[in-house]
Amino acid sequence: MPPADAIACAGVDAAYGPVQVLYGVDVRVADGEMVGLCGPNGVGKTTLVRVLSGLQRPGAGRVLLAGRDITAVPAARRVRLGLSTVVGQQAFGSLTVTENLRMYGYTVSRRDGRLRRAVDGAFAVFPRLYERRDQPASTLSGGERQMLVLAKTLIQRPRVLLVDEFSLGLAPVVVGGLLEMVRRLNRLGTALLVVEQSVNVALSLVDRAYFMEKGTIVAEHTAAHLAQQPDLVQSLMLGGHA
Numbered sequence: 001m002p003p004a005d006a007i008a009c010a011g012v013d014a015a016y017g018p019v020q021v022l023y024g025v026d027v028r029v030a031d032g033e034m035v036g037l038c039g040p041n042g043v044g045k046t047t048l049v050r051v052l053s054g055l056q057r058p059g060a061g062r063v064l065l066a067g068r069d070i071t072a073v074p075a076a077r078r079v080r081l082g083l084s085t086v087v088g089q090q091a092f093g094s095l096t097v098t099e100n101l102r103m104y105g106y107t108v109s110r111r112d113g114r115l116r117r118a119v120d121g122a123f124a125v126f127p128r129l130y131e132r133r134d135q136p137a138s139t140l141s142g143g144e145r146q147m148l149v150l151a152k153t154l155i156q157r158p159r160v161l162l163v164d165e166f167s168l169g170l171a172p173v174v175v176g177g178l179l180e181m182v183r184r185l186n187r188l189g190t191a192l193l194v195v196e197q198s199v200n201v202a203l204s205l206v207d208r209a210y211f212m213e214k215g216t217i218v219a220e221h222t223a224a225h226l227a228q229q230p231d232l233v234q235s236l237m238l239g240g241h242a
């Protein structure tokens with residue numbers, strides 16, 4: 001039998017009240033893989049991330065983490081099972097950088113100084129955060145806040161990381177540095193599903209990408225194939241396939 005996917009969903013429907021926004025969505029990310037989820041605005045990408053992370057119950061379908069059905073498992077428990085999510089540049093604004101990292105490290109045992117070592121390890125990767133360790137997170141720049149979010153995932157070392165709106169509002173030079181950190185996380189063994197407005201950012205990172213339209217997956221291609229097909233990428237991002 002092939003190894004189970006790091007994360008997968010099958011036949012997922014989701015709705016906001018009477019309005020259905022996902023229709024039978026199937027997505028899978030293998031262990032160690034980086035996969036993009038692309039598409040025009042409002043097609044359901046964030047909703048799918050919410051379903052995978054456990055913030056929203058699907059109306060139909062299943063979510064599997066390393067082969068285990070987690071459809072009914074609450075979001076907080078999914079984090080303990082190795083599924084982390086980063087959305088935008090979220091941080092606890094009134095807490096300092098160090099306090100944020102210690103808080104994110106709730107999945108790490110406090111015994112034998114393990115959490116302190118994990119936080120120190122994250123600071124070693126992000127010296128800029130170390131310099132700002134006693135500053136409230138609300139005073140960080142957007143790029144620094146995104147570093148804080150990535151530092152959190154370095155501490156949690158999840159099996160799977162879902163990333164939504166990674167590059168939103170950040171200068172290209174800042175995004176470039178952060179992408180390197182995402183690659184590093186991936187090399188450490190984290191599989192990623194990356195929702196990206198910028199298809200260029202997504203394709204510079206991922207091995208494979210799904211394209212969504214009107215709540216369904218309409219295409220799936222390797223990044224290598226898409227690199228040869230700029231017209232295809234453009235038409236998929238403009239919509240009109242469903």
Ligand SMILES: Nc1ncnc2c1ncn2[C@@H]1O[C@H](COP(=O)(O)OP(=O)(O)OP(=O)(O)O)[C@@H](O)[C@H]1O
Pocket residue numbers: 016019021039040041042043044045046047048197
């Ligand atoms: N809380 C909500 N209540 C009602 N409708 C919602 C809610 N959140 C999202 N929607 C609607 O669901 C649809 C899918 O939204 P979703 O945010 O998943 O799309 P998206 O592809 O992530 O969009 P974007 O790229 O603009 O972030 C949209 O029509 C949106 O207006």
